[in-house]
Amino acid sequence: MALEIKLSQKLTHSLVMTQQLQQAIKLLQLGRLEYLEVIEKELLENPALEDARENNEKEETLAGNEGEQMNGALGDLDDAPYKSYEGERQLSERDAVLEVDRTSAEPISDSGEWLDYADSTWGDFSNSASSRHADESPGYSVEATASKPEGLTSHVLWQLRTTELVAADWGVALQIVGNLDRDGYLQCSSEELAIICGRSVEDVERVLREVQLLDPPGVAARDLRECLLIQLSQQGAEGSLAWKIVLEHLDKVETRQFDKIARQEGIKIEDVVAALNVIQKLEPRPGRPFVDEAPIYITPDIYVKKVDNEYVISLNDTGMPKLRVSPRYWDLLNNPESCNSTNREYLNDRLKSAMWFIKSIHQRQQTIYRITESIMKFQRRFLDDGVGFLRPLVLREVAEDVGMHESTVSRVTTNKYVHTPQGVFELKFFFTSGLKSEQGEDVSSESVKERIRSLILAEDPKRPLSDQALVDTLKSEGVNIARRTVAKYREMMNILSSSRRKKVF
Numbered sequence: 001m002a003l004e005i006k007l008s009q010k011l012t013h014s015l016v017m018t019q020q021l022q023q024a025i026k027l028l029q030l031g032r033l034e035y036l037e038v039i040e041k042e043l044l045e046n047p048a049l050e051d052a053r054e055n056n057e058k059e060e061t062l063a064g065n066e067g068e069q070m071n072g073a074l075g076d077l078d079d080a081p082y083k084s085y086e087g088e089r090q091l092s093e094r095d096a097v098l099e100v101d102r103t104s105a106e107p108i109s110d111s112g113e114w115l116d117y118a119d120s121t122w123g124d125f126s127n128s129a130s131s132r133h134a135d136e137s138p139g140y141s142v143e144a145t146a147s148k149p150e151g152l153t154s155h156v157l158w159q160l161r162t163t164e165l166v167a168a169d170w171g172v173a174l175q176i177v178g179n180l181d182r183d184g185y186l187q188c189s190s191e192e193l194a195i196i197c198g199r200s201v202e203d204v205e206r207v208l209r210e211v212q213l214l215d216p217p218g219v220a221a222r223d224l225r226e227c228l229l230i231q232l233s234q235q236g237a238e239g240s241l242a243w244k245i246v247l248e249h250l251d252k253v254e255t256r257q258f259d260k261i262a263r264q265e266g267i268k269i270e271d272v273v274a275a276l277n278v279i280q281k282l283e284p285r286p287g288r289p290f291v292d293e294a295p296i297y298i299t300p301d302i303y304v305k306k307v308d309n310e311y312v313i314s315l316n317d318t319g320m321p322k323l324r325v326s327p328r329y330w331d332l333l334n335n336p337e338s339c340n341s342t343n344r345e346y347l348n349d350r351l352k353s354a355m356w357f358i359k360s361i362h363q364r365q366q367t368i369y370r371i372t373e374s375i376m377k378f379q380r381r382f383l384d385d386g387v388g389f390l391r392p393l394v395l396r397e398v399a400e401d402v403g404m405h406e407s408t409v410s411r412v413t414t415n416k417y418v419h420t421p422q423g424v425f426e427l428k429f430f431f432t433s434g435l436k437s438e439q440g441e442d443v444s445s446e447s448v449k450e451r452i453r454s455l456i457l458a459e460d461p462k463r464p465l466s467d468q469a470l471v472d473t474l475k476s477e478g479v480n481i482a483r484r485t486v487a488k489y490r491e492m493m494n495i496l497s498s499s500r501r502k503k504v505f
Contacts, residue, residue: 023356023357023360024359024360024363024364025411026038027360027361027364028363028364028367028408028411028412029411029412029414029415030415031301031414031415031416032299032301032316032415032416032417034415035364036319036320039320039321039323039361040321042357043321043323046350046353046354046357047326047329047350048325048326048329048347048350048351048353048354049323049324049325049326049350049353049354049357049358050323050324050325050326051321051322051323052321052322052323052324053321053322150290151290152180152182152184152216152219152287152290152291153177153178153180155215155216155290156177156180156211156214156219156220157174157177159214159215160173160177160211160214163210165207165210169203169206169207169210171197172193172197172199172203172204172207173207173210173211175193175196175197176193176207176208176211176220177211177220179193180219180220180287181287182287182291183285183286183287183288184216184218184219184220184221184227184285184286184287184288184290185220185221185222185223185227185286185287186208186220186221186222189222190204190205190208193208208220212230213234216283216286216287216289216290217230217231217234217283217286218230218231218282218283218286219286219287221286224250224284225246225247225250227283227284227286228246228250228279228282228284229243229246229247231282231283232246232278232282237278240275240278241265241267241271241272241274241275242275242276242278242279244265245261245272245275245276245279246279249261249264253276253279255499255500256499256500256502258272258273258276298417298424299316299417300316300417300418300419300424301315301316301368301416301417301418302314302315302316302368302369302372302416302417302418302419303315303316303418303419304372304376304383304418304419304420304421305421306383306421311376311380311383313369313372313373313376315365315368315369323354323357323358323361324358325351325354325355325358326354329347329350329351330351332347333347333348333351367404367408367412368412368416370402371398371402371404371409371412371413371427372418372427374398374401374402375393375398375413375427375430376420377401378391378393378397378398378401378430379391379393379430382420382422382430383420383421383422386422386450387422387446387447387450388447388450388451388454389447390430390432390444390446390447391434391442391444391447392432392433392434392442392443392444392445393430393431393432393444394431395409395410395413395431412427413426413427413428413430413431414427414428429446432444432445432446433445435448435479435480435481435485436480443479445489448474448479448481448489449489449492449493451474451477451479452470452474452486452489452490452493452495453493453495455470455473456470456490456495456501459501461501461502461503462502462503463502464498464501464502465498466498467483467486467487467490467497467498468483469498470486470490471483471486474486
C-alpha cells in the first residue's frame with residue numbers, strides 16, 4: 001500500500017461555547033451563597049470591576065475631608081445612576097446592551113460604548129437592598145467571645161481524669177472514648193480494642209465498665225439493649241420488670257406485642273404498661289445533649305407577596321454588591337499618554353471581562369425572575385390555598401412558557417428558594433408528578449401526601465388508619481391510588497405503619 005500526504009477540506013457543524021457563555025451558565029446554577037462568593041472573588045481579581053455603593057461611600061468621605069475642590073473632582077462618579085427594575089422588569093434602551101451576546105468575542109475597542117458601562121450599575125430588583133458595610137461598629141463582636149459548647153468526648157475525658165485509673169489502663173480508656181459515635185455508642189468490639197491496645201479482652205472489658213459508669217448514663221454501650229440496661233442499673237432497677245423486659249422482650253416492645261409479654265411473664269397488662277412507662281423515660285441516644293449542630297438558615301432568593309389580590313415577585317438583592325465598570329480604568333484607556341501598549345492591552349482585557357460579568361449577572365437575574373413568574377402563574381391556587389392545591393407541573397411546561405430550554409429551567413430551579421405566603425420552598429418543590437382522579441384531572445403527588453398526612457393526624461390513636469383504609473378514603477375523594485403508593489408516600493414522610501402508630505395505653 002502506497003502512503004501519500006494530501007490536503008483536504010471538510011465542513012462540519014459544532015457547538016462552541018465561549019468563555020463568557022460558560023460563565024453565564026455557571027452563574028445561573030449557583031445558589032445564593034456561592035453566587036455571592038463568585039462576585040466577591042471577581043471584585044478581588046478584576047480591578048476594572050467595582051462595587052458602586054462601596055466606592056461612593058469612600059468618595060463621600062473624601063469629599064467631606066478634602067472640601068469643595070475634591071468634591072467637584074469626584075462629582076462625576078457620585079452621579080452614577082442606580083437603575084431599579086419593577087413591575088414587568090422592562091429594560092431601557094441603555095440596559096438593552098446588557099443582553100448576552102453568545103457569539104461575539106471581539107476585543108473591546110476604544111468606542112463610546114464604554115461610556116455607558118463606566119457609570120452603569122446592574123439592576124436593583126428589590127427595595128430592601130442595604131449596604132454590606134452599613135452600621136458596622138468597632139470592637140469585638142459578641143459572637144467572637146462566645147464559648148464553644150462542650151462535646152461528648154471532652155465531657156467524658158474530663159470525668160476520666162477524676163477517676164483512679166492506673167497508667168496502664170489510660171491507653172485503653174482513650175481508645176474507648178475515641179471510638180464513640182455522636183450518639184455515645186462504642187463503634188468497635190472488645191476484641192478489636194484488645195488488638196489495638198495490646199491488652200487482653202478481660203482488661204478491655206474491665207476498663208469499659210469503668211467508662212460506662214460515667215455521665216451521660218448509657219455512654220459507651222455497644223447496642224440499645226446494653227444502653228438501657230446501664231441506665232436502669234444506675235437507677236437501682238436491676239432485676240425489676242423493666243429490666244427483664246429490656247433484657248428478654250425488647251423486640252416485642254418494638255412491635256408493640258404487649259399482650260404477648262404479659263402472657264409469657266404471667267402478669268397483667270397493667271404491670272407491663274407500668275414497666276414500659278419507666279423504659280420510655282430512658283435515653284436511647286446518650287450523646288444527644290452533646291450534639292452541636294448549628295441550624296441552617298435559608299435566605300430566600302425570591303420573594304412573592306400578595307398586593308391588592310395580585311402576587312408581586314421581587315428578587316432578594318439584600319447584601320449583594322452593585323457592580324459597575326470602574327470609570328478610572330476607562331479614563332486610563334482613553335488617555336494614550338497614560339499607559340503603553342502592553343498596559344492598554346491588559347486594561348482592554350480587564351474591562352472586557354468586567355463588561356461580560358455584569359452582562360452575565362443581569363441575564364441571571366432576568367432569567368430567575370421570568371421562570372419564577374411562570375411557576376407562580378401555574379401554581380396560583382397553591383399561593384391562595386396551600387400545598388393541598390398544588391398542581392402537577394413538569395419542566396417542559398415552564399420551558400415552553402418562557403421560551404427557554406428545559407436544562408436552563410432545571411439550572412435556575414436548583415438551590416433557589418422562594419418565600420411565598422405559604423412558606424419558604426425550593427423552586428424544585430413546585431415540579432411534581434400527578435395522579436389521575438375520577439374526574440380525569442391530574443392531582444399533584446404533593447397534594448396527595450399532604451392529604452395523607454392530614455388524615456393520619458386526625459386519626460384515633462387507638463385505632464390508626466391502615467394503608468388500605470387510606471386508599472379507600474382517597475378513592476372516595478376521587479383520587480385513584482394503589483396501596484403500595486400510599487405506603488411509599490408514608491415512608492417518604494417518615495410516618496410509621498398503623499401497627500407502630502397504635503397507642504395501646
